[in-house]
Amino acid sequence: MALIVQKYGGTSVGTPERIQAVAEKVAAVRERGDQIIVVVSAMSGETNRLISLSKEINERPDPREMDVLVATGEQVTIALLSMALHKIGCPARSYTGGQVHILTDSAHSKARIQDIDDARVRADLEAGRVVVVAGFQGVDEHGNITTLGRGGSDTTAVAMAAALTADECQIFTDVDGVYTTDPRVEPKACRLEKITFEEMLEMASLGSKVLQIRAVEFAGKYNVPLRVLSSFEEGEGTLITFEDEGMEQAKISGIAFNRDEAKLTIRGVPDQPGVAYSILGPISGSNIEVDMIVQNISEDNTTDFTFTVHRNDYPKALELLKETAEIVGAREVDGDEGIVKISLVGVGMRSHAGIAATMFETLAKEGINIRMISTSEIKISVVVDEKYLELGVRSLHEAFNLAMEAAE
Numbered sequence: 001m002a003l004i005v006q007k008y009g010g011t012s013v014g015t016p017e018r019i020q021a022v023a024e025k026v027a028a029v030r031e032r033g034d035q036i037i038v039v040v041s042a043m044s045g046e047t048n049r050l051i052s053l054s055k056e057i058n059e060r061p062d063p064r065e066m067d068v069l070v071a072t073g074e075q076v077t078i079a080l081l082s083m084a085l086h087k088i089g090c091p092a093r094s095y096t097g098g099q100v101h102i103l104t105d106s107a108h109s110k111a112r113i114q115d116i117d118d119a120r121v122r123a124d125l126e127a128g129r130v131v132v133v134a135g136f137q138g139v140d141e142h143g144n145i146t147t148l149g150r151g152g153s154d155t156t157a158v159a160m161a162a163a164l165t166a167d168e169c170q171i172f173t174d175v176d177g178v179y180t181t182d183p184r185v186e187p188k189a190c191r192l193e194k195i196t197f198e199e200m201l202e203m204a205s206l207g208s209k210v211l212q213i214r215a216v217e218f219a220g221k222y223n224v225p226l227r228v229l230s231s232f233e234e235g236e237g238t239l240i241t242f243e244d245e246g247m248e249q250a251k252i253s254g255i256a257f258n259r260d261e262a263k264l265t266i267r268g269v270p271d272q273p274g275v276a277y278s279i280l281g282p283i284s285g286s287n288i289e290v291d292m293i294v295q296n297i298s299e300d301n302t303t304d305f306t307f308t309v310h311r312n313d314y315p316k317a318l319e320l321l322k323e324t325a326e327i328v329g330a331r332e333v334d335g336d337e338g339i340v341k342i343s344l345v346g347v348g349m350r351s352h353a354g355i356a357a358t359m360f361e362t363l364a365k366e367g368i369n370i371r372m373i374s375t376s377e378i379k380i381s382v383v384v385d386e387k388y389l390e391l392g393v394r395s396l397h398e399a400f401n402l403a404m405e406a407a408e
């Protein structure tokens, strides 16, 4: 007898009919004799609807109340799915994050899971019941409802699988696996049979929303076998695995992109020790995460400094940078919200030279100007104007033969 954790995303539970279809799939697992925990998201569009509702009341809602509000989406789905299971004669019980006792820190809207009490869940499984758990939510040590960040139901599923040492964690979604790039942008994208944790972590952190980054981190850390599958068609999906020594690695596994960034530049900053700190100190002091950073070589003892932040943090970061410019005597500050980051990811990059050159050549041929570059051992990222996103992704997909490599 195996223990399986299945997670169904918003589209997969988007209508009463789809919830009934999920119930059939879940009941089939129990009928073949396995134990099953199901984690569900809010019905598609519901979390966004709740967020806009809050904005109508208060532009800057209190983070605690915001979590109380958005956590309701998942509570609806767990109840409906349990009712659908009962209707087909399958015993099931639903639990909110707080009821399971998924303990998190108190960082509202981006809480981290610290501990899971598995007692109630185990007792239900032993009694032959399906356990239905609300994704995306937990409770802090003071009993406040917390949420785990957008896409957080993936993390709930992996954390449940880790806590109960499940045999597999299956993430059911509206695509049939992890693709070489988002199939909505490049229809020629191909499903990968396998991808390493390291690559998936990069893909997720560079913008591929098919899995939440913390879910991948968690699965890697606790060695949870993780698979991404379609809710709507049969198939093997994509297995996230550890690197296979014997395997000849493709140079590039995938292309990720991120539309959620904005770029800020401060020019004519007197170049002296501490300049980076004086610019970035106030930014990080306001809890704004900085992604890429470029400092130019100084001319006439002044330098230019450019960095990117999440687009939501752009207005605040710009305000802080203008204050810093006055203090340090910089010439000017400007910013650009119309940018995107495109990244190539692949562990095979380690042993292949010339990837960056091919990337830059491909973009140059399409007349795409690169505004920033950053590299690591297994990824190369460029920042380009937003209007070039589709063209950039498709031309790189072609240049690196991703449609063919994945099919091989």
Ligand code: ADP
Pocket: 008, 009, 010, 011, 012, 041, 151, 172, 173, 174, 175, 177, 178, 179, 180, 181, 182, 183, 184, 207, 208, 209, 210, 211, 254
């Ligand atoms: P769910 O609601 O099931 O959690 P998400 O919308 O969060 O679903 O994630 C699935 C979506 O991720 C797909 O519809 C697809 O557009 C997008 N996506 C982005 N990058 C990739 C990729 N490399 N492979 C597959 N899907 C991707």
Ligand code: ASP
Pocket: 009, 010, 041, 042, 047, 048, 073, 135, 136, 149, 150, 151, 152, 153, 154
């Ligand atoms: N409902 C939440 C969201 O839309 C969590 C999730 O779906 O994973 O982000």
Ligand code: MG
Pocket: 009, 151, 154, 209, 210, 211, 212
């Ligand atoms: Mg998701």
